[in-house]
Structures are given as structure tokens and as C-alpha cells.
Amino acid sequence: MKDIALLTVDGRSQLRMERRLAHPPEKVWSALTEPSHISKWYPFPVAELELKEGGKVSFDAGDGSTFEGIITEVDPPKVFAFREEDDLLRFEITPVDGGSQLVFSHTFDDRPAAASNASGWTDCLDALEQVAGGADQVEVDNDSVALHERLVKEFGLDEGVVLTTGDGWIVRFERQLREPADKVWAVLSGGSDGVSEGDPVPSGFAHPGASTGKVLSAAKAEHVEFEWLNDGKPAGTVRYEFRPGNGGARLTLTQQGDTGSADLRDSALHAWHGHIEGLAAELFKARG
Template sequence: MNETLTTADGRPVLRIERRLGHPPEKVWRAVTEPEHLSQWYPFRATRLELRLGGKIRFDDGAGTTLDAIVTELDPQRLFAFSTRAPAEMTRESDDLIRFELRPDGTGCLLVFTHIFDDRYAAASYASGWQVCLDALEAVVDERPVEPSYPVASMHDAYVEKFGLDSGVYSDTVDGWVVRFERQLTQPADRVWALLARESGTEAGTGDPVPSAFTSDKVHAGAVTSVKEPELLEYAWESGGRTAGRVRWELKSGTGHGARLVLTQTGPGDLTAERHTALKAWKRRIARLAEDLRALPRA
């Protein structure tokens, strides 16, 4: 299987290629017929009009439905649709899901594409689709589909493969900002509990910063803001003065985990610290991800 993450028109494009030992016409039925599609797709297809512009409705079985429109259709070769979020969800634009079948000897090559907006969700999507395509392969092989879920190690391997573990920096009128955003594999309360347990102390405004919220290159001052399990902010110091702020935020993410957004600000006369921060926080967040992988699945 070959997975890549690229960009088209400013949107992330996840592409997965997988060779299947069956001809396109058999795989086509598994992809387009609701009774087969529902066996391996993340949602059950309750409606599927197989025509250009046809309507599709998916149901998660827990009260949430997802509508889609067929955008491309070439029987036995190409099937694509755009998904429309429920009214209570917000996102910039519809996701596009695309299946292309190419004859390959006695079997076929499946080229699966998912176009979306949230780049930092790519590892969640890739690991989730890997599990789904395993189930698709079982369906066309006429084997039982065993319940399965993406594991944390699979998710984090995609984080590294797609370069989602690297931070970025920007210059502002007040100095610079280093920023990391990473999808984690555990919910916010478990992440916070792990950080608190590692530190051995609780955090309150004005208190020393718990060690787990620091890196080996940051001289932490006092906690300036805390809201468990969502936020911790503190001052960092250089040369005996407050140089900027470090801010940990745990937000809602994709899959079953929290989204970590970590930022560090600094003044224009300490630009060397910017590069130090990028390296130090990458190491720190990688260790956090490793520790989260050791916890039971949420």
C-alpha cells in the first residue's frame, strides 16, 4: 500500500493506492452497492442513487447522518462524491471522496483519494482509511469483516511520514511565534492527567510551572493562566527578564483524541531562541505522543 499527502488548490489531498486480487467489476460492487459498501465504510449507506448528481445518505447508527452528492461516475472505473456536513457541524468546504479502479493483471489497482481542509487531521484519516480498506479487501475476498480500529502507533507513524510533527514559526511586529499543532491519540482529560502525573504537581495561577509542560530549553517562570484540562500558559525568561509566553491548548480533534496547539512567543532580539524552541518542542511533543501510545485505547 502506498500513501501520500499532497496539496491541491490549497487543500490537503490524501491518496492511498492498494492492489486488490479481484477484477474491477467485483470491487465496483463493493464500492457502490449499499449492502456491500455498508460492510466496510465508516457509515452505513441508507440511500445511494448511482448517477451523476445522485444523492447519498450515510448513518452512523447513533443519530448522526451525513449527506453526499455523486460528483463523478464512470461505471467499473470511477466513483466520487462530496460529503455535506450536518447543520450542527462547521467546516470550510465539503470533503471529496474518490475511488478509481485500474485493471492490473487478474486484479485491479484501487486509487483512493480524500480531499479535505484540516491538514493536521491527515494522520487520523489515513489510519482510519487503512482500517476501512482492510475491511473492503475482506469483503471482496468474501471473508468475515472483523471489527477493527486504528491503533495509536499507526496514527503516529502517519504523523511522522506526512511531516505533521514539525512546528512552524512566523515573525510579528512584537517578535516571533513558534507554533506546533498535533492530533493526539487520547482525549484531553487523559492527556492532562498524564502531564500532571509526570510532573507530580498541580498547576495554579502564580505557581511554578509543572515540569511536564516545559522543555529542556525553556526557563519557565510562573503560571499565568490555567483551565484544566484545556489550557496552561506561563511566562518564560531569558537573561533575568520575561521574554515571552508558552501556551498549551487542548481542543477537540479528529478521531478520539485531543488536538494540541502549543505556541511560544519571543522578542525580536532573541531570534536564535526561535530555532532552539522548534527543536526542543518537537522532541517534547514526540515524547508525549510516545507516552500516550502506552495508555489503553480510549
């Protein structure tokens, strides 16, 4: 059994992942807490671990440096938890007939990254199960991008929001993609590197019902901002921004409108949702 849920706990996002493992709690505990075992399933090798509350766990970042976490709970062989920067990772083991029930939670702030986090932890927990079973080498063969895209929809991370301002309204989307910004830019721009101020807006940047004016500002794979038109007149702006995210580019899209176009907010929200998800589907189809 593999259950994944995205919750909100004390105002923060929390992934909760539950596994039924065919290994006793002592074996799972060993896989969770012995440095040589952790290094086989965790994203970073463990350089040092003080297995006590308040103890430090040091990870090898892979570039010659290390970073540290602080252990927040130790109750062998039931609970192991530690804080990595502002994130809290907690593992709870319960004995069941034929093995163990493992409940893993990851508490964090960057909610748009939840699907990427969950797909990554799926690989880690699959590897952990193998380590608990005594494997010296682990093999994980999941389609993490397909899982990411499924979880984006299950978690509602594809949905945008409408904000009201003193001057009008804003439709906003923040979507984690699984390709780098240069590849996303190539799809949106039709392969053009030269999108510049004053140019017509490449069709890939506009949803099918949008009427657009001129590009106001652009930097390849970083941002583009352009006018949108209502009844042939400028009514606001659309802005794409790209920055590194968990597993690929993080896209933030905003459309601003004035009070005179308030009746278009809901249709804009719907149209941009379809456009962004169409982009994600095209990137998924073209991968590899």
C-alpha cells in the first residue's frame, strides 16, 4: 500500500506518505538511522550522525561541502525526525502482522513544490524498503515525471487564484514544471531566441482567446511581459516569470486587469489554466 496526501498543518504544507513494509520495525529503524544505510536511500550521503534529540546530522552536498540538520525526535524503533533548514522530516514505525507500517511526513513552506517533493520521496521510500530488506544496491525505476504531473492535479497545484486590487484584479498561477526554463521558453516562443520589446507577442505565450498588443519587456528564459487588449484597447498586462524550481523551471504567470474588465476575470482564470496545462502536457510528451 502506498498512500500520498498533501495537508495543511499550522499554516504549512505537509506531505504524508504511508507504506506497508514486509520488514520488522528493527530492520526499518536500522535503514532509517544507520549512516551507511541512510546513504543508500536518502538524496544525500550522511557524513556524520549523532543519534539523540538535539544531535546533528551532517550531509555531504556532493560539491565538497556539507550541510547540517538537527534531530528533533528519537524513540527507537518507533520515531525518527530531524529538521533540515526549515523543513521537518518525520518517520514513524508501527509493528503490524508480517512487517511494519511506516508513516513519513515532510513539512515545508513551498506548496507548489509538493508534487516534486512527493515524486522524489517516492523514489527514496522505495529504496528505503529495499535497504530494510538487506539490499546492498538499490534499484528504483519509477516514472517520476508522470507521477509529478498526476500529483499536481490530485493536489490542486494546477489551480490559479484571482486577487482583487485597488485598481482592478490579478489572475495568478504558480506552476512547477519538469523541464528547464530554456526548453520551456523554446516551446512558448516557437524556438525564437529574439523576443524583444516592441515585438508582436509570439502565439505560444497567449491562450487561444487572448488578444495581445506588443511585448513590453523580455529576457530569454527569465521573463516576458506584454499588453493584452479588450475591445482593441490596452486593458492590462500579462507577465511570465521563470526561476529554478524543484526538478525544473518554476513558472509564475500573472494577468492584470483594470476595473473596467472585471467581467473577464473568471474567463481569464479558466483560459490560462488550460493554456498552462497544455504547455505541461506538451513538455511531457516531448521529453527524452
